[in-house]
Every structure is written in C-alpha cells, then in structure tokens.
Amino acid sequence: MKSEKKHLIYLAAGLLAAASLPFVITNVYYLHVINLAGIYCLVTVGLNLLSGYTGQVSMGHAGFFAIGTYVSALSALDLGVPWLPGTILAVLSASLCGFVIAVPAMKLAGSYLVLATVGFGEIVRLVLVNWTPVTKGAAGLVGIPLPNIFGIRITSEGEFFYLILVMLILGAGIARRLADSKIGRTFIAIREDELASRAMGVPVDRYKTAAFMISAAFAGAAGSIYGAFSGVTSPDNFTFDDSVAFLCMSVVGGSRTVGGAVVGTVALVSLTELLRAFQAYRLIVYGLILIITVIYMPQGLAGLMFKKHTREESEADS
Amino acid sequence: MTPAPDALDCIMEIRGISRAFGGLMALDDVSFKIKPGTVHGIIGPNGAGKTTLFNVITGMIPPSRGEVLMEGRPIPSVRPEILTSLGIARTFQNIRLFKEQTVLDNVMIGQHIHTPTPILSILLGGRRAAQGEAAARDEAMRALRFVDLGDKASKTVSSLPYGQQRLVELARALAAKPKVILLDEPAAGMNPTEKAHLIKLLSILKEDGYTIALIDHDMKVVMGNCDVITVLDHGKKIAEGTSESVHSHPDVVAAYLGKGRAEVADA
C-alpha cells in the first residue's frame, strides 16, 4: 500500500512538471520538438502492447500512423469533418487495417512476421504515392485544418502541447489498464509460449488480432493529431525508416513496459536534437547507440531504471 | 470445485488411433478407455508413442486415423484451445510454462476460460474488473497452496528449480478445473522427496474425484499408484491391466528387457 501511495505521488509530480513545461520552455522550436515526441510516444505505447507484450514484432507501424493521418486529414479537407470525429474515424480505419494484417500475421512468427509487417507498411506508403486522385500522390496534402474541439480552437504550440498531453495520458492510461489486466497477462502468455496458451484455453488468434487492432488504434489516433499539428503531410513521412524509428524507440526504452515507450521516445528524440549540431555524425551516433543498447541493455532504459528501483526497495526492506 | 465421478464407465475413450510420421507408424490402432476417478498410467519404452498419443488426444497433432471421445463426444483435432472447455488439462514433458511471468500469473492463465473479461470495466478501472482479478487470484492461490508453492507466488517461473516448475505446471492445469488431467512425465527431473510429494498429491487428487492419465518412465511412480496401466511399444498397445498383471505380462517384460532376455527367461 505504501509503495502505491508513493507511486501516486511520483505520478502527480511528474504530471505537474509536464503540465508546466510550456511555461518553462519559451522557445517555440523546442516546444515543437516536445509535441512531436508526444505524438511518437503514443505510437510507441501502442507498439509496445503488440511487440513487447504480445511478442508480435511490427516493422510497419508507420503504415498505421499514415492511415490515421490521411483518414483524419482527408475527411477534414474533403468532407469537412471536424477533428474529433475525424480522429474517431482515423482510429477505426487504422484498427480495421490492423484486423486485416492480423489475418496473415496470425500464422507467422519471427522473421516472417517482421517481413509481413514491412510489406504492409510499404503497401500503405506506395498506395499513398500512387492513388493520386485521392491522396494527391507524392506531393501530399496541404492546409490540413487545425483542431476545433467543441469550439476550442487549438492553434499555438502551447495549446497543441496540452491536447497531445491529454491524448498521451489517456493512451498510456488505457495501455496500463490493459497491461495490468487479464488481457495483458494473456498477451504475455502468448509471447512466452503460444502452444501452452492454447492448451490452457486461450483463443490465441483472437487475442493476437485484438493486439494488432489495439496497437493500430494508438497509431491511428497519433496520426490524426500529427496531421492537424503539421498542417501538411506527404508519403515521405511514413517510410520504412519511420517504422524502424518507432521500433527503436520501443526497444531502447524497453518494449515490455508501457513506461518504456515514453522513456525510449524521449531518449531518442532528445538524442536526435542534441546531435543536431553535428549534422553529419548524427545518424552514425544514433546507429551506434542502438547497437550498444541492445547488447548491453536488452531490457531497455526502463529495464535498467526498474532494476535499480527494485534493488533500492529490497535494500530498504532489509 | 471437485468433479463428481459420474455413472459413466468411461470418461475418455481412445478409439483406433493411428498416426504416421513419414513412413514411421508412431501410433498403430491404439484403443483403450479411461474410467472416471481412476489414475491411468501409460508406459512403454522410449519411442513407444506415449507423448504422440497425448499430443493427439489434446489436439496438438491430428491423428491419421481414429478418434478420441470425451464423455461420449469426439474431441475435434487441431484445436487445442477448446480442450479446457471440454474438461481436459495437460502438462508437458519438457515443461512449457510462461517463463518470464510470475508463478501466480502462470496459474491464473490456467483459469482463462473461467474468468470474465469485462473490457469496459478494465478500461474504466471499474469494480467488476477488480473483483474478477481478486477472485481469480484467490482461486489461483488455492491451487498453488495445494502444491505447496503458496510462498512462491510472486517469483518469476524461470527462477524456480525444475521440480517446482513441474508443480507449477500441475497447479496451472488444476486451475483450469478439468475433469481429466493428462500428465506427461510429471516426475521427470524430480528428486526422491519431490517424487514422494507428487505421489501424495496425485492420491489426494484421485480422492477428490479427478481422473488422471499419466505417462512416466519411473516405475515407482507408475506401478504403485495407477489403477490401470496401458503399455505401448512401437506404437501398439501390447498390454493393459492392473500393475500386477502388467508387470508379469511376457510381452511387457520383452519390450522392456529386449527380446533376447525374454526368450532366455521363457526358456
């Protein structure tokens, strides 16, 4: 009970610190980067539920992210749908794609599954490039309207910050609830031993499909805010490299916890920014850090922090 | 919680099961019945087809011919996920636990079909989800205390010694509230104390009305504790009966000791 209270205090302090960020950081550029990180975070949280918990590694999450962005942006541009219903549409469409890709994915594991998800991501991007009448092709969409939620117009970086923060808190909260429930427990069981799960009565196919759909829904919601936040978008924002970036955030932070997604995204986005001055060396260092992380911190940064935490606790107990 | 032994004379029937791998007949027209409330041993030398038989019964691999009936109804093959709802739970020869999960979580997975999944309540942090979890936890703890592992509930499975992992698997199977428990070499890798403990647990389970089918190499585990023993050799059933009758059966002696020795013994 005591540790739970402590946990709540940490959480409240963290939220307060987060909420006050726009007052501390007055540089609009930094705020913009933080907002982007928040959007990526939402994708990574969903990715962790699929890859970290259920063990279904996806290298095609940029595809779901793209669907969210385009569905929300196009329904706003062509049909005049406001942002909030547009987001719901985006979430539903992304989930539907998650369902479709889950059908072949159910039968696949390991490298084969990775490849199927890569194929999915590429198909989405190529359709966006080639379906010119609807998607405007490689040129992409411009003038995506700003969100207007029940009369509240979101225009500045600071306002976007709070909208993204709310979405992230909601998303992380949902993810945590799922992860700590029977559903999360079953996801992990499937990751650990699919056959044994089946033998214990777990409808594995249904759970895998659910994991894909939930994970895609997170990416879809993130995509919807991404389009409105950027105002413009094109297929170039959703390449294989972007899928890889999401997976890297997940692994570097620690894919088997919800918090790991947050840690990983913040770490990699800050790293990218810190290295901006060394333009030419930036991606080299990025690559090296990936390698070092998976060799020396296989549970990710969050795994490292968590381990330290439990050690402290057990020392305090004794 | 305990299934009452019903009036049926057989709870599970294996009917003419054959299974070929390539040209090799792993099982050749095997038939026998398992009576409710009994401990039924299945023995045989290495490669006799025992584990294949379990895998066919539990729908992990389809039979080439034949069928398995549970309480008179055929068990569909290649659908292991419906086993627990038919009242069958199993353990595995090479322990298939969810290694990175806690002991308690493992056992709770065993209850999968008996616990609700109130999605809305889970998302909203509602009372139904919390109550469901609490009830599931209590139930799982009961199964864990039965195998004397109540104090290990929060340990990660991979940190437990081999013998205890076997007991976690038994607890996980019990959590599924089965009528028939299939145990694939439950005593393998156990030391004598652990074996004695396991045998005691099995006799309690039998008293509680469970039907147990078990494969084992260890004659001590099988002979003293099984009501009926079916002997397989090269995929065929060669003998069946009480431990005394099987023990002295010439074909069984031959199968275990090799033909040469048996002929010498006969002569």
Place this chain on the structure above:
Amino acid sequence: MQYLLNGLPLGAIYALVALSYSLIYTASGVLNWSQGDMVMLGAYLGFTFMSLAGLGFGPSFVLSMLLVAAVGVAVQRLILRPLKERGAPPINVVIATLGVAITTRNVALLVWGPNAQLLQSPVSSNPIGIGMLRITPQDLLILAMALLLMFALQYMLRRTKEGRALRAVAQDRYAAVLMGVDTNRSDAVAFAVSASLGAAAGILVAPIFFVTFNMGAGIGLKGFVAAVIGGLGYIPGAIGGGFFLGLLESAAGGQISSGYRDVITYAILIILLWLKPSGLFLRRRQQKL
C-alpha cells in the same frame, strides 16, 4: 518474352542478395538487416577502385569483395558474438544489425558525399539483338558473374572444410559443436561470405542504377523478400526466389503499372507468407512439439 529477359539480370542481383541473407540465417540463425548496406559498400568500393584509383574491373571486383567480407567479419565479432553470449532475443539481433545499417549508410554519406555516382561498366550498354529480343552486354555480364558466384558458393559449401563446417552447423548447431566445429569461426565465415556476395551484387548493379549512400535499403529489402519467398535459410530457394522476384517485378512493371509494381510485389509476398509460410520451394516444416 522481353519482360522475362529484362527480369533475369535483376533476378540475378536479387538472388545474390537473397543468398547472403539465407546463408547467415541458416548458419547463424539470425536475420542480418545490414546486408543491403554491404551491397552499397561493395558498389562504392568498386567505384572508388575503378574511377579514382584507376584499377581494372576484375581487381576492383575482387578487392571490394574482400574488403566488404572483412566488414562482415567485424559485424560478427563486434555485434553478433556479444549478443549471442548474452542470449539476446532474435529481435534484438535484428535491431543491432539495423544499427549497423544506419551507421554504415551514414559513414558512406560522410566519405562519398550525397551525390549519386556512376560506375562505368567494363562492357557496353548498347543492347544487342537476338532475334526479336534485346539484351545489353551489361545484363549478360551480371548474369554470367552471378551464376559464377553461385557455383563458387556451392563449391565452397560442398568441397571445402569451412563450407562443410557451415553446413554441419546449419543442420544441427548443437551436434556440430559436439563434433568439434568452432561455431564462432563458422559464424564469421558465414558473415564474410554473405557480405562479399552482397558486395558483388553491388558492383554488378552499380552500372545500371546509380551508386548512392542509401541504395542498400531498397535492394536489401528486395533481397530479403526474395530469400523469404524461396524459404529463408534454404540456399537453392534463395536463388529461385531471387529470379522469381526479378521476373515478377519486370512483368508487373511492364504489364500493369510501374507505380503499383512494388505494391503488387508486397501483396504477393504477404499472401505467399500467409498461404505458404515456409517459402515457395520448401515443403512445410514439421512443427516440433
């Protein structure tokens, strides 16, 4: 018919890259995502030796294969070995090799700059006609060299000590260790051979496509697709998969739409994975219980 002929050289390139994936997969049990960038390295090194150092095509070809092989060994020593010693899950190996790919790509950008380079082919690229069909000498060179390399690989696997060790490890790693095979050595051999195959593919493809720092991503992915179509880890399958993909792309690009060519490729890939998860040319593996 002409599409078929156009697809052959491309298929040969894919086959070489697919072989490099399959060889590492079967011998070391890992997916090395940096194979595409070995193709890029091979192309750049070949370009450097030929255009800047003034070496001939032959020496440049061999030199860059050797150098890239050394890079392959370095990847095995510095990355795969520590990962294996720590018992890392397969996906971590994939991510680590992704890290290698990102690093290699950007080192190349630093060294050779962002501009595309053209590697001068040793033969002419004017098509010659055979009846109704046309093929360029460069295409013929690609086909000939690729076939030569495939035979060389077969010879190496069947006739040399290192090759036999590789095959033993591929069949049963544990048994091979008991028989005294040094798996660290066989892993290094697999990485070296795979990397040099990739390098060869790079030099061969360079005169048709331009050499750029990020050319590895596309070719690497296609090579991996080909390897999976053929059945990952199955050597003849990789060759078959490479040619199959080359012909498919040529036909899809010519007959249907060049924009949707890759969509068709990936759609067929996913359907194939779904219906025949162990590849086109391999019978379904028995699941071990």
